[in-house]
Amino acid sequence: MxxxxxxxxxxxxxxxxxxxxxxxxxxxxxxxxxxxxxxxxxxxxxxxxxxxxxxxxxxxQVSPPGFAAADTLFIEGMIPHHAQALEMTALVQGRTDNPDLTMLAKRIDVSQREEITRMQRWLDERGVPTTGPHVGHAGHDKLMPGMLTDEQFAQLKQARGAEFDRLFLTFMIGHHQGALTMVEELYATGGGLEPASDQFAREVNADQSIEIQRMQGMLAKMG
Incomplete structure (x- = not known):
C-alpha cells in the first residue's frame, strides 16, 4: 500500500x-x-x-483533498459486500444454538447495516447515483474479494448445527479478509485521500481485523 x-x-x-x-x-x-x-x-x-x-x-503545498474515482469504486463495491454479510447473518436464526455465534452475527448485522447507510449517504452527498446493478444489494455482477459464490451461499443455507457454525465462521472470515483486501486496493490505487473515505476505510480495516481474530478463536475452540 x-x-x-x-x-x-x-x-x-x-x-x-x-x-x-x-x-x-x-x-x-x-x-x-x-x-x-x-x-x-x-x-x-x-x-x-x-x-x-x-x-x-x-x-x-497541502490543499484539502477531494474524493477520487478509487473512493467511489471502493464505496460502490463495499455496499454489496456488506449486503451479503447481512444475508449471511440472516441465516443464523434457526440454524444454530451457539450463543457466541448468535451474538457475533448480531454485532455484524448492526454494524454493517449502519455502515451501508453511511456509504449510501456518502454517494448521495457527492452526487453519485445509488441505483443500478452495482449498488445497494448483493446481486453484484462481479463478486468483490471474499464474497460467497451462489454455491457457497446455498451450502451455508442448507447446513445446521455444528456444521453451520463451522461454515459460517469459515466463510465470514474469508468475507472479512476480502474487505481488508478492498481497503488495500483503495490506497494502492490512489484513493483514501479524502478525509471521509479515509476514516471509513480505516474503521473497516480495524473493526474487521478484530472480528477476524475473534472468529478464528471461536473456530479453534470448535476443534
Whole structure:
C-alpha cells in the first residue's frame, strides 16, 4: 500500500480543529518561555504503514483533498459486500444454538447495516447515483474479494448445527479478509485521500481485523 496524503497533525499547545479535514494538535514543550514551541508536522500513512514528517515547504503545498474515482469504486463495491454479510447473518436464526455465534452475527448485522447507510449517504452527498446493478444489494455482477459464490451461499443455507457454525465462521472470515483486501486496493490505487473515505476505510480495516481474530478463536475452540 502506498502511503496516503490525508490528515495533517501539527504540534504546538492545546487542540484546534480547522476546516477541510485538517486537524491541528498543539502541546507545550521544554523550550524557554521567550521562544515559540517547535512545530512537528506528521502525515499519517495508510493503515499499517508509517507516517512521514512534512517540511514547511511540503505544508505550503497541502490543499484539502477531494474524493477520487478509487473512493467511489471502493464505496460502490463495499455496499454489496456488506449486503451479503447481512444475508449471511440472516441465516443464523434457526440454524444454530451457539450463543457466541448468535451474538457475533448480531454485532455484524448492526454494524454493517449502519455502515451501508453511511456509504449510501456518502454517494448521495457527492452526487453519485445509488441505483443500478452495482449498488445497494448483493446481486453484484462481479463478486468483490471474499464474497460467497451462489454455491457457497446455498451450502451455508442448507447446513445446521455444528456444521453451520463451522461454515459460517469459515466463510465470514474469508468475507472479512476480502474487505481488508478492498481497503488495500483503495490506497494502492490512489484513493483514501479524502478525509471521509479515509476514516471509513480505516474503521473497516480495524473493526474487521478484530472480528477476524475473534472468529478464528471461536473456530479453534470448535476443534
Amino acid at each position: 502506498a502511503p496516503s496524503r490525508r490528515l495533517i497533525i501539527f504540534a504546538v499547545i492545546g487542540t484546534v480543529a480547522v476546516g477541510s479535514g485538517v486537524s491541528v494538535a498543539l502541546w507545550a514543550n521544554s523550550d524557554p518561555p521567550d521562544r515559540p514551541p517547535a512545530a512537528h508536522v506528521v502525515q499519517p500513512g495508510a493503515p499499517g504503514q508509517p507516517g512521514r514528517s512534512l517540511s514547511g515547504n511540503d505544508l505550503t
